[in-house]
Amino acid sequence: xxxxxxxxxxxxxxxxxxxxxxxxxxxxxxxxxxxxxxxxxxxxxxxxxxxxxxxxxxxxxxxxxxxxxxxxxxxxxxxxxxxxxxxxxxxxxxxxxxxxxxxxxxxxxxxxxx
Amino acid sequence: xxxxxxxxxxxxxxxxxxxxxxxxxxxxxxxxxxxxxxxxxxxxxxxxxxxxxxxxxxxxxxxxxxxxxxxxxxxxxxxxxxxxxxxxxxxxxxxxxxxxxxxxxxxxxxx
Numbered sequence: 001x002x003x004x005x006x007x008x009x010x011x012x013x014x015x016x017x018x019x020x021x022x023x024x025x026x027x028x029x030x031x032x033x034x035x036x037x038x039x040x041x042x043x044x045x046x047x048x049x050x051x052x053x054x055x056x057x058x059x060x061x062x063x064x065x066x067x068x069x070x071x072x073x074x075x076x077x078x079x080x081x082x083x084x085x086x087x088x089x090x091x092x093x094x095x096x097x098x099x100x101x102x103x104x105x106x107x108x109x110x111x112x113x114x
Numbered sequence: 115x116x117x118x119x120x121x122x123x124x125x126x127x128x129x130x131x132x133x134x135x136x137x138x139x140x141x142x143x144x145x146x147x148x149x150x151x152x153x154x155x156x157x158x159x160x161x162x163x164x165x166x167x168x169x170x171x172x173x174x175x176x177x178x179x180x181x182x183x184x185x186x187x188x189x190x191x192x193x194x195x196x197x198x199x200x201x202x203x204x205x206x207x208x209x210x211x212x213x214x215x216x217x218x219x220x221x222x223x224x225x
Contacts, residue, residue: 004157031211042201042215043158055210091157098211103150105157 002026004106006092012112018080021109025073025094031055033103034067034077035091043091049075050098079111087113118202123220126192134187134219136202141182146205148213149176149187151198158201158215161187197223 005024013019025032030051035043046065048055051072060067064083069075079086089108095101119137126132138147149161162169162176164185169176175188189196201218205211 033212035215040217042199042217045212045214048210048212050210056212093157095211099207101211102148102160102163103158103211103213105159107155108157 004092004094004104006090006106006109008109009107010110010112012114013082014114015084016081018078019082019111020079021077021090021092021111023075023077023092023106025075025092026096026104029094029096029104030072031095031098031101032069032075033093033095034075035093035105037089037091037108039088046077048098055098082111082113084113087111118204118216120200120202120216120219122217123222125222125224126189127224128194129191132189132192132196132221132223134189134200134202134221135184136186137184138202138204139183141204142206144207147176147178147182147185148203148205149174150201150203150213150215151196152201152218153195153198161200163205192221192223194223194225197221 032049034046037043046060047057047067049069052069067077089110091108093103093105095103148163150158152158164176177186199218
């Protein structure tokens with residue numbers, strides 16, 4: 001079974017530039033999450049989707065971050081404009097059942113903002 | 115989100131058992147105890163979870179205190195591949211599957 005796919009694996013940009021990350025969850029998984037992991041810290045939840053609807057985005061910095069999940073499958077996370085403090089690994093996870101299922105994580109996209 | 119407390123780091127020798135503790139004194143009756151681990155340069159992976167009773171699977175065992183205020187993840191024979199950050203997380207039914215990670219415990223396994 002294919003796991004959660006993310007791209008790109010690495011991205012280096014300058015501050016004030018924009019960047020987009022893509023996630024393809026495990027087939028059939030209705031719930032999708034984006035997490036931000038800063039070096040030395042645990043992952044921080046940014047947004048949760050159930051199918052193509054947002055369940056929770058309370059920790060998403062909406063002035064610069066946006067995310068969408070068109071058609072309830074793939075998802076993109078965009079940062080515009082990027083700041084130095086956005087340097088982190090962006091992890092995508094999916095689950096079959098939001099209430100009881102385990103989360104399956106991708107390998108992440110590492111962003112460096114110079 | 116409910117808080118858990120874990121040691122920052124622990125060490126073990128290969129092929130020895132490892133007991134990773136977690137305190138969660140504010141746990142509520144419907145909170146599940148989940149453990150995930152994160153190997154270097156990878157996303158977290160599920161290890162085990164439980165509610166009240168001790169649980170075993172192919173990766174580990176989870177021992178839950180009778181008052182549920184603490185739990186212990188047990189790796190029966192540590193291998194070098196078990197070196198990772200281990201996260202103890204309380205999963206609330208009201209959060210619709212959302213997991214809130216702390217800093218976890220960095221486990222070092224020596225050959």
